[in-house]
Amino acid sequence: MNSHPPLNAAFELASDWPQLLSQAQQLAQSFSLGGHGRRRAGPGDVFWQFRPAQAGDALRSIDWRRSARADEQFVRENEWQAAQAVQFWVDNSAAMQFSSHGESKQHRAATIALALAILLNQAGERVGTSDGALPPQTGRAQISALAQAVARRTSHDFGTPITTDLIPNSLAVLASDFFGDLAALRQRVTRAAALRVQGVLLMVLDPQELDFPFQGRTLFESMAGSLRHESQNADDLRPAYFQALEERQAQLANLAQHLGWQFFIHHTDQPASGALRDLYHALEYRR
Structure with missing residues (x-):
């Protein structure tokens, strides 16, 4: 039994950014904003x-x-009215293409991130990517470009945030399953915090990764096919798996707390609106 098949080349190159943009726009429209403001004194006319x-x-x-x-x-x-720069990174690795029910982790993460960018753009903020490929700007064209950026896919098994081009004093939104190299993640986020970048980590998980429903003889294979492990009795792995997942979540939460960031967990069988609300309010208190 395969836990999931590897990606093929056609799947890696597929891009559904127009559909992604449409879904993100619908999600943003369904979000009730209320008042938007920095809630601190500064230059402005509000x-x-x-x-x-x-x-x-x-x-x-x-x-x-x-x-x-x-x-x-x-x-x-x-109220302070200076435009803020918000830079996004959505993990586009092969692991993020996993789905047990139809919507991949990457698609959900990208939808939430793009909907957030739409709301921020409407509020006059500048949005872009953390790798410098799409410098923060405002406007509808920027949102379309961002949709294309977060919809791209790679064949790497796991992703690590690219934070080399984060703007000092900006905000960052990093969305992933964070199953990759934790030491590399810690190094890059710590470097960002040293630039006075504030932000959030959004961990996106599939229900199957929470339930671990595997039994009996099971072949576990990474989405890119580079990692394989065959178990004669997958039930025996369940306690160790849950312990490892809990430890990873605790490490991410501690990292965010230590740096003054925020950490959220989202499951793809939950409404995307909840994660969007959490992220928007998390950034609202930092703008």
């Missing part, structure tokens, strides 16, 4: 709040109309 004047405030910042209604002076503050 009113945020009045606060009592403090020593050092310039006279021109005093709102005299509001101050006239009280016994103290008030400063009018607007």
